[in-house]
Amino acid sequence: MADIVIDHVVKEFGSFQALQDVSLVANDGEFVALLGPSGCGKTTLLRIIAGLETQSAGRVVIGGRDVSGLTPRKRGLAMVFQNYAVFPHMTVFENVAFGLRMQKAPADDVKRKVERAAALLHIDGFLERYPAKLSGGQRQRVAVARALAVEPAVLLMDEPLSNLDALLRLEMRTELKAVLREAGTTTIYVTHDQTEAMGLADRIAVMYGGKIEQIGSPLEIYATPATRFVGGFIGSPPMNFIKVRCENGSARIGEMALPCPVAGSEMEIGLRGEDASLAADRSGIPFDVRVVEPMGSHLLLTGAIDGQLARIVTPPTAKVTAGERVGLHVDPSRLTWIDGRTGRAVSRG
Amino acid sequence: MTATSSKAPLPDTSRTYTLPSARRFLLWTGMAALLAWVLVPIYFVALGAFGGRTGVFRWPKSIWPSDLSFAPMMQFLNIEGVFNALMNSFIAAGLTVVFSILLGAPAGYALARYSFRGQNAYRLLVLLTRAFPLAILALPLTVSFIRIGLYDTPFGVSLIHTVLALPFAALVTQSLFMGIPREYEEAAWVFGCTRLQAFVRIVLPLALPGLAATAIFAFVISWNEVFAASILTVRERTLTAYLLKILAESPLHYRFAGGFILIIPSVLFIFAVRRYLFAVWGIASK
Known part of the structure; x- marks a missing residue:
């Protein structure tokens, strides 16, 4: 359905170069983790893919379509934010339905898809509640359900588990992996937590100082680090x-x-x-x-x-x-x- | 999933603060003093307004006189021009509210969401408009208003009142929009909203209470303003300007009635939106 090609992307904030000529390919259905310490440019790269930031140079191609100059809504993707960004003035149902409503999907279609996404993430019990009445883990599920409900070809996740406590994080990690494998979505997942990246990803791109240090499967990266940084960061x-x-x-x-x-x-x-x-x-x-x-x-x-x-x-x-x-x-x-x-x-x- | 749902934190309604008794005593006396500071003058104005000619001069004042009546108030409202002035006040204040929200909220949004060259200077400049003495502007303004045809209209008065209210509107809405995480908007964009749709569907509903508070500020500023209203109108005066003109020649209990009518709308409005005001200042209200 959709592969993501990041082609020599550069991002400058004033004189600071946040991304230095980054290239990366995520194949259709693949789960790629962007792993690196804070400030390495991984979130910037994700936001450029989403269209929330504009790259200084380079292209982003999704499913064969150059989306470099398009606004976020025209890129046909979904995103889970670090702080969930679940709309506080809407019920869980309306939150999950938000993307479908914006696509002007027919009402019964919306209902069916929302209920399926909610069941997948075990939030079908409180569709009528407001986010203020939910725990962090539940809000996080709502954010993921909202992203999955639109059945996106591409899913972007920005440290979605970092605000959860350790036990919940482990639980959500396992569930996310199962859910995303079932959905077959091309996923780019930003994290600074190596165990998350190792556990979830098909391939990991380790980033440092605005560059990708190494791309490979979790085992490759662990066993044969390409640079001293990767070896010292992983494990x-x-x-x-x-x-x-x-x-x-x-x-x-x-x-x-x-x-x-x-x-x-x-x-x-x-x-x-x-x-x-x-x-x-x-x-x-x-x-x-x-x-x-x-x-x-x-x-x-x-x-x-x-x-x-x-x-x-x-x-x-x-x-x-x-x-x-x-x-x-x-x-x-x-x-x-x-x-x-x-x-x-x-x-x- | 039952495990996590049972862990859901309930909204904390039962929180009680236990203070040492000495501090509690200080707190309550302080509150009583503040209340008296505000309420006693209003109470005396009310006594004068409802007590009629005799009530004004009675001494000592009784706490709850038996001869209160609405008659003096009705008489006051029946004075020629008072009702018209009241209407002008409402029109001017209403227009001020509309203009200061329509102009101030976008400015506040821009200040909150974008960083641009001269942002801090702009912020200061917005406040400095309040430092400019209106008296210096009075004559040129009057002349220009006469030329343009704005002189002696509530619309013209509302323009000046908007200038006075705008700094508040811009700065209060700025902090308001800063309090709404940018991620909400970004999520809306990603899920198919244009910038305008995201603003209308996500930001506006969340900002509404604060916008209401901003509106009230603008309303009260316009309602209470007397200088610009006096120099820019002759016949179509707002209530404050009209009262300033006629009350100098009126009996004392009319002045009290006029004062009371001026106080009431502001007090009622602030009372109605107090919850939102506290929310704007970051104080939880229950």
């Missing part, structure tokens, strides 16, 4: 970065020698905390444990590798005490090599 604990020197094609940490994928003296090794395992005989990479935090499902060890901060995840049964020096074994194929000067990952040799 909890974040990826460890160990500065090493490559000499004669190999890098040495303690007694361990790792083959360098490319020549270059300033390299960093990106190591996921769970990709290292404790060696029984203290061989491998030396790791000075400073703090041991039992997290229930695992032990979180904070310490130093070669004098550089690192966090390692071990099974909860591991016998480690603070102050101890242990040895780590790593699988070289699971390491990310990053060029220390550019911050970009180098391809594995």
Whole structure:
């Protein structure tokens, strides 16, 4: 039905460049999350797709139609806002029906579609209530139902779960995924919460400083970050970065020698905390444990590798005490090599 | 879903503030003093207005005299020209309300929603119109009004009153529109509204109470204004201007009746919209 092509979009606010030449394709029916810290331009990009902001350069194409210059109402999309923006002077029914009413849909059609959207989001019990009488979670459902009722080809969501408490967020996340899969809507979802993005999205676009750092499936982004930023932003604990020197094609940490994928003296090794395992005989990479935090499902060890901060995840049964020096074994194929000067990952040799 | 619906916060109607007794005493005395400050003069004016010739000069005043009657009031209303002046006052005030909303609300909307060069200067300028002494304008205004044909009409008076009411209208509606999240409008645009439709369907219903308050401000300003109304009219005077002319030569109880009639509409209007006024100032009213 509708794919979204964002073609070299630039947005400037005065001299500040909020988006620097961003390109992104969301295929029909795909769920793409824009993930990044606040101020990275993800909301600006979403608002440009919606037509609420005008790009300084570039095009937005939805379903093969260039919508760059169109007003929001002519773009044929629906949006869920961060603060829900549920109209306070209308009942839940009228809120959900709003888009259909604006399309001048016949009354029985409106009723049928509103009831279906309401049933999908479990708000059919209070269609006659006013939003002031609803909880945050219910208002959020109304906002989603309002967006789904128009059966949009494209759905834009701007941190729709960020105002909910943690438990409700988890519950809504699961439901959203089920609802949107059923509807088959092309969705662009803005969030700063990596677990939301990982859990919901088919593909994630990680944004930083007005640029897209990496686009890929959640697993790709987690396992093979394209830049130091992506590795450090995704994952909890974040990826460890160990500065090493490559000499004669190999890098040495303690007694361990790792083959360098490319020549270059300033390299960093990106190591996921769970990709290292404790060696029984203290061989491998030396790791000075400073703090041991039992997290229930695992032990979180904070310490130093070669004098550089690192966090390692071990099974909860591991016998480690603070102050101890242990040895780590790593699988070289699971390491990310990053060029220390550019911050970009180098391809594995 | 029952889990979340049972968690829905109920509107808090039962909140009570418990103050220490000394502070409560201060609060109530303060309130009593303020009430007396406003109500006692109005009460004396009313006594004079309804007490007739003798009531005005009676001393000591009784709290609830037995000889109150509407007769002095009716006599006052029957004085030639009073009814006409009353009508002129209503026309001028009504037009002032219409003009200041039609001109002030868009200005307030622009100030609230858009940032533009000179915004703060504009805001200050709006207020400065009140600092300009009307007396200096009196003669040129009169001459121009005579030339244009606006002189001695309630319409002409309402134009000047609109100038006086506009700063309030623009600034009050500005804060009013600022209080309505931009997302409401954006949501309306996304779901198929033009800018005008979004304003009419979403912003206007939400702004209505505040607009009503703005209207009342404009009404009261026009109703009470006497200087411009006096210099810009001869025969078609508004009530304040007419009373200023005739009351100097009238017996005291007529003056009280005139004063009472001037007070009442403002008090009634403010009473009627007090809820919205509090809402504008961010004080919850119950």
